[in-house]
Amino acid sequence: MKKIRTIAFAVGLTALVSVGSGAALADVQGWLNWRGPAGTGISQEKKLPTTLTAPLWSVKLAGGGTPVIANGKVYALGYDGIGADLQEVLLCADAETGKKLWEKRFSDYLSDITYDRYAIGSPTVDPETGNVYMLTSAGIFACFTADGKPVFSNAMMETLGRLTFTNGRTGAPTILDDLVIVRGITSNWGGDGAAMDRLYAFDKKNGKLVWSCSPGLAPKDNTFGLPIFSWRNGKQVFYSGAGDGSMIAVNARTGEPIWRYPISAGGMNATVVMYKNTKGEETAICVHADENIDASNAGRMTAVKVLSEPKPAEPLTPGAAPGPPVLNKSSEAWRNDDLSAVSSTPVLVGRNLYLTDKTGFLDCVDAETGKILWKQKLAPDQLHASPTYAEGKLYVPFQNGLFYILKPGVTGAQVLAKTQLAGRCIGAPSVYNGKVYVFSTERLYCYGKPGGKPMAAIASVGEPKKFAGPTVALQIVPSEVILRPGEKVKLSIRGIDANGFVTETFDASKATFEQYVPPTAKVRALLDAKFENGEIVGGAKSSAGAYQATLNGFKGIMRGRVLTALPYTEDFESFNPTEQDTLLPEAKFAYPPLPWIGARFKFDVRELEGNKVFAKTLDNIFFQRATVFFGHPDEKNYTFEADVMVDGNRRTKSTVGLINQRYYIILNGNADELEVNSNQERIKATVPFKIQSKTWYRMKTRVDVAASGSGMVRAKVWKKEDPEPTAWTIEVPHKSAHTVGAPGLFGFAPQSLYKVYIDNISVKPN
Template sequence: MTPQALVLRLGYLILSVALVACYSDVVQASQEPTTGWLDWRGPAQSGLSTESGLFDTAELGGEGNPWSYALAGRGTPVVSNGRLYALGYEGEGKDLQEVLVCLDARSGALIWEDRWSDFLSDIIYDRYSIGSPTIDPESGDLFVLTTAGLMRRYSPDGELRWEVSTMEELGRLTFPNGRTGAPLIDGDLVIVHIITAHWGKVEGPARDRFYAFHKDTGDVVWWSTPGTGPKDGPYSHPVLENRGGRRLLYAGTGCGNMVCVDARTGEPVWRYRMATGGVNASPVLYGDHLIAIHGRENMDSSTIGRMLSIRLGSQAAADEAGPLVLDASHEAWRNELGSFTSSLVLAGDRVYTTVANGDLCCVNPADGEILWRHQLAPDQVHASPVFADGKLYVPMNNGSFHVVRPSDEGADVLCSLQLEGACVAAPAVCGGQVFVHTTQRLYCFGSPSDEPEWVTVADSDHGGSASAPSAARLVPGDVLLRVGETLDLGERGGVSVRALDVAGDDLGVVAPSQVEWPAMFAGAIGNTGIAQKVGAGVLKVHTAVGVAIARVRVVQGLPWAEDFESSVLNKPGDHGEKVAFPPGGWIGAFKKWEVADLEGGKVLRKTLANPLFQRAMGFTGHPDMSNYTVQVDIRTDGNRRSMCSAGVVNQRYLIQLMGNYRALQISSNDERIKERVDFSMKPGVWYTLKTRVDVNADGSGVVSAKAWPRGEAEPDSWSLQVDHAHPHTHGSPGIFGFSPQSRYHVYLDNYSVTPNE
């Protein structure tokens, strides 16, 4: 062994001992767990409560129904230390807001609330709050993913500790169904399940992904892409277990797969294609099997829906690229039951579920035999039962709520109530009470008692002890900076270089030995770099225990202007000519926009190759930006019968020139805020669009826009102004283009973002 190798090896051993000691201190410092019903699937991850003495019958507004609270919602409330937290929504039109409430669980009295407006989503009707908060068992803090994709952490008293805008920072996509599900907390990680179109060849395409944030800071720790192109929005809540010395996560995806992911590292382990559409119901673990259900067309037949059991333990070979792809030989059994989003309940040696025709079903998890079916309602969509005190508490889509005592012979219905509104979620059980949220009210049933101790079946400790470091990781793994800001490789104010053991557990900080900076950090030396220009790239850090990477995106601060003339056209374009990629720091623009030559000048052009990208929105700045003006020149191809639309995003409002409607429009969500004035566009003609957002001293706001033929004098007055009582106070600027059926190009030029004057 050379002297240099000996020194390196000794350093590695010293590092191993130090990190193991550090890790042990962290484990010993953990707090007592919080009590309550902390997430929507309950303490056993399967809709099961161990409480006893719960109600058999109740009368609405009378005995057994101590209170109800007027709040529309579509999710499961969570309960901790005598407080209930629930997501809902109130208001109509542009005054509709999502609401997070904290109530006294015994009396229903309001303790605090927080409200926010939807933005830039595709939500239709009132499909809000189709998700649930989650309570951290260590701190008692609350985590919630809003319909617009804001990942938030609150204290028990309602203080907002941190926020990540997954749409503007990670390229989260929205869908009309509005389903968000619930965050999953495991140790120091809070994991969400979203569809994103980020940047880069791997993370750029739209995929169903899992993101793990550090619960204390909101930093991205890892991301995972275990599936393929999505067919539906995600809703399946993951379940966790310890297997083979690893912490594993199982969930259905919007691409029709059931997937297994390493919950410590995000590494995809395997996937199994179950359906042609999304798998939205949550699975349950039964011994060495994972039982799952879906309500879409099956892969091997034209039948709709299936319940099946997957044998666990499969892993990819060491030299196999990507996750192992399972086939039907890994199934232990299957039956014909189908459920779109209603999740399974496991109680002992029986699985219960509600299915599309309104039946409550009982299944033997050992062989899949359907023991009985009992119809409770005409249909069922999203709601799921819970099992507690030997009874099933079953909400149905038509608003009926049933208490059922099951046996192997059938269902004994003890009580049926007709609630106001539809039931779309699962009940929560805590402290002798059962809580049910409908699209009209939040109901409490039963008499309060002491809250049970929180006992989690899937403990976050996978059973192994801390070992020597075997890999390295950068945290955050996804970084957003402005030009001129500094990135330090250190725990304070920068990127932390962490060592991991073979199980993926974080052992602490490790020193970098070599750093490969992305091109945006021109001239960076050592462990510190200053962002020099807009762009995106991978930061690589070499350590004694391996190479760690982080994705880094750099955007411009105020003011800036982009005329695209500095772009080098050296990539193949839509029509075989040479083009350039859009600025690398612009999220959601890759493959949807390209810089091309037009009549001797360079412009940003919307691509036409993929019809799925006929509507494209990209974000060009930081989500904390506010009080700015956006201006851009717009031109579209087409004819008088078929024209395109194009515009900009300003502080979470979309302002666009709509060719087919001959209009200038301001919107944020089309069913919340959408106002227009006439503006006639002609194909092949350039126009200038200018817009700004102002927030008034009283908290209200106004969005202003004007447009005129390029080269003419700017109008003195605004063409359209929209008042908003609950305005968006900040948000990233962006670009927008819509080409129906991807037939005609949209062009943007002379794009600028400047402070409001």
Template sequence: MHPWRAAHRTRISLPTITPRESSAAMKKTLFTLLLLSVATACAADWASWRGPEQTGVSRETGLPDKWSLKKGDPNLVFAVPHSGLSSPVVLNGKVYVVGRCGEKETQQEVIQAFDAKTGALAWEDKVNVWHTDIVDDRLGFTNVAGDPETGNVYAHTTSGELIGYTAEGKRLWTRSLTEEFGRVSGYGGRVVSPMVDEDKVIVGMPNASWGELSVGNTRLVALDKKTGQIIWWASGGYAVKNTYHSTPVVAVVGGQRLIFTGGGDGCIHAFKVRTGEKVWTHKFVDNGEAVNASPVVKGDKIWIGHGEENAGSTQGRVVCIDGAAVTNGKPKELWRYDGVKVKFASPVLHEGLLYVCDEAGKMYCFDADKGGAPLWEFAYGVSTKGSPIWADGKIYISEVDSTFHILKPTKTECMSLSSVKFRGKGGVKTELHGTPAISDGRVYFTTTNQLVCIGNKDSGPVKVELPPQVKEPDTKGPATFIQIVPADATLKPGDNVTFKAFAYDANGQRLGEVEAEWELSGIRPPVYPIGLAAPKTVPGAPPPALAGKLSETKGKATTLTAGKMPPAQFGQVVAKVGKLTGEARVRVVPVLPYVMDFEKVPVGRTPGAWVNTSGKFAVVKGPDGSFALRKRNDSPNPLVARANAYIGSPDLKDYTIQADVYSNKVRGNMADMGIGASRYTLLLVGNDQILRLNTWDALYGGRVKTEMPFKWQPETWYTMKVMATIVDGKGVIKGKVWPRSEKEPEKWTLELEDPLPIPDGSPLIYGFANGTIDAANPGPESYFDNIKITPNAKK
């Protein structure tokens, strides 16, 4: 069930603290406080795509040197149908993957669980794809994250749903990161995989939502792994240039339990994993482009790479960072090596050697501590997306160009032990994008046609001994941070939710619940990242305090009851503990019917409860003299030029949305404008003069679609209307457009039937300023007015 159906959804926003300063003396003191746990014996599960140590290393032995696809090969355990790009994870006897299924109008993404011994399908959950520019051959990109404590697993879909499952495939909760928080997916398939740490599931994304998080940024969000309630938000603080897929890694560095991630901003960031407080950022991509590799960590050192252009003539870079030596929020870089395009694959760290793959199928081996020139280079293929895995003295790695490799590395050289090529029907090449997983004497990997398992067919459960891990100091300090839980709540008018306050010390260790003074406030203004100029401040009074009532103004907990008016609003719950303050974000979404004519919204601002709107739209006086919502048209950046503004909660269903739209014409360009219901969009394509009704526009114009020529004039108001419902198990979607000055036609302009209906989704408006060059050469102006969202008549 969706958490907004089962319980009050909650989200927490935590402000960035002043970064910890480190000196040699402090570093030495911290080092003496660190304790190493004894080596741990555990079952050989592979619950994370980079393994139990998050370094790409398996401690298992007796793994195959060679194998073949021939029937009867002693090392081929199974090869079963599966199509996807993800890396498998193995937990409690099941292999979990994300893939794609169906064709054309039945194309979907699928989360699957297979029996780890036989390859038999245990369960699957097929999900529709919507609100993304990612095409069909990039579905199944992310990796499932497993939780050894509960046996539950978590998947992040292409559309932006983060879903928690039991081991039997029952949904625990679902969050729509796209509709709730303005997550952006791009078009290349780069979507971040989730990871699990303690009581949290954490996932990264570029997003723009509302309030202080209105402006696009590389962000992490942490959710309660059992309920889906949000625990904290963390922002990188640098301007985003692209989507990315660096999966976060958690380790104790400098006495603090931190989470590390690359971003869409050319940086690697470190945050306290229990609070989301930022500790440091290291920008090492000169042009600010995306970091896709995940870091590896040992002790206080972090290794990571990128595949973008450097300031000189080279491309790609590998760096080693001292994550405990921090000055003014920046860690010390110990060494770097330029010229290795670490575009996609993450490094492996084993016994002082760092193995790195470039995007062209070449592996490099570095002295992890000293850096310098590679100890050796080995060309094993021509294209790499998946990351290497070190196990049993060998390296297992997939090559995009149809080949799975087993390599034998040493300190001085590398040699090939086995290379197996895959072919599809008619000899068509089969791609391999994922990273292998190793569990109980077997190696698992995916192709675009199969899930493959090689190794010992008769192997039973294997126990492996993990090396000692760095632990946090046992001592705790005074409180330096207040966290509100749950803390970024979405409610409907009249709903209620209970908040609690918790204190943490400077190292991010939890001290427990604390008594606080509680109050309500308005939203915080947008925070603009480094590298992005902030616009002029919008004149006028600040937004009012959240309308609602708190059950307690002092205590360890308080219950907020959202006011019934206004029907949609933003605000915050504030907890004060001495000189410390914690804040929780609150969004009150409208119930239907809902009407917005923008007459009471201050100029330069956006309506309450609308997501992904601020900075991309703004209320102005429209062409007809009334107030309207204007789409921004001064930036060609796709993260700004194109945008869905989400109006309500993702659980809305069986409704109709209507809006007035207007576009002028600039240098031969008109805007694209649309409205959406239940994840279906009615779209006026300005330059092509087409009216289109569809879902998942990136798939050849729509997984299901209908369109027609439609001549609409510039500088003329039109009314758009779209209705979505389900009849006899099929989606029925209808749309119409007419000049606003004329009477509404009785007949629908376009009608669509969907054999795989989407039952619910947030209402939206869509705008794209075609032909925008820059602020001096803007694209066409477009406006929205008189939004009406109403429940469909009962059947």
């Protein structure tokens, strides 16, 4: 067992203790994440600015998150450019001067983001290695060294079915010892096919998936609150708001949900704050701005006793809910229905909670009772930005661009300084080396004096991790894989105790693996793979499924997909529609191919005119618009063809399309147009094309990218029975072309009225 050490850590509010890798305490100094050294929004720095007359420096870069600082470098996730060539930017600059040291650029693709709602999230720096982690609006989860060298990258939209939404909120990665945790609403495959607010823990050094977690019910909003860590009966636990409107408690080592407490009719976006009351009870405090599930009013701040045990006999909602056990109202320490915040997170100083609410007030709240001690109007409203506390002062940005320095007192706050920043402020300020950094939607600002001496990192204190108990199960890493035929991925197998802590590491080559089908599986499919010398090796055919490993009497499960190399074809004739349609009792269907991402509940396979076809479902209006991926995210330089058909009448028709290298190519039935887009506000080009319902068309598309990085998206469409036209129907140039991307399908059944049909898929390398 390696020596146990404590670290000054990214997001935990209480002590976070890790089993070290030999690095010294606090190797990396700075404000390493969204809420600072202890995850509380509090800094122990001194000699901070008290005036805002002029910034020390500013950089023209728009952003909606928090800049983070490590060892004299500031890392900021922003965006730059206009129109089709707008890109998100991970900037690394000198923290003293703002001089750019390096940057990484990422194009948006296949997203729903509107009104330039980009970079509403923050990078995170690992306190051990100094590596920088970030998540783009389109779902690229990437890690770089402090010098900008790539460590790993994961296109989560295409690998895990991560969905995008108009508001573009991504939040920030969270470091826990050897794990890095990110979240999002995903619609993956198999048991994870339903759209859920999920958290994913990866090995921070290589990006391999360690665990995933589906802690709630069907989401109502995409939540970007961060997990906050504590201890519960020997388990290291995190607390967070969730997309289904609950507060959740989850084992941070395994992803196992412990409980949920339903509160809001919308997603819970503000990050939880932990407080130990005068009775010695630890409480998790959250705030939201949506309608409450047990009242008609909107907004509430709630304190939940974290050691509460679920009482199924007294459910908060009628009936037995699936998922983790549900707490009832007796778990509340207090509630206040006069407090409401969209996603602004309070900062806790002693027992005073300072909150910027949605109406632009700064509220001082007693964390013991929930009583409002005082309120002070500072702006017309507030959205995401959170206050930061240091040296007895609050640094508070607002949605309208006002930035305050305030000295809180017994009856109110004294305004020490106030300035109007260019643009809006959505992210929280950060503090480092006597300076305060804040983002607006136009510039990155640094206030303070030049020079100074960075303060040593704060060593966390709190309950140490106990030595692990006896092994009870195996944890296989990666817990989920994507393989090409013949591709090998090295496995690591470790024993874990009843609390989820690692007990020992096993030789993966000594384990026996057998195919495993979950008892609840809708599709009883098997993964085509084999195991050699501690590696999993992809088989020859496209497949998906799970394996159970056994070693020394202990068991663990991993799952994966094999995605065949191009060329790829599918005509659906091998499917056997035997499932009963709930809307049409006389109709039968088959579930979609299991390895396909995002297909479950949104598409199925049906008999139509003597053929098997891929059809859009109509039974859930929330799935009226659906994107499916069936190939590897690294595919490029291919031609994609398929037969497509829309349904409808003169007033309303469905829409069908293909996805080629992160571009939608769609037949828009309502508009009678052939359209190419990637995000409709960034890239959208159309040509008229008269579309007849219940008529099969052949669609063909390819993307060509030049050495300069510019590209051309080409597509042609013709009636299936007609000869292929020589000319392309549409050609769309893109200066910053997408160079890779999984092939996929798109269907839109407006108001779930009319189906979309696809058949005879063919993807060939150019």
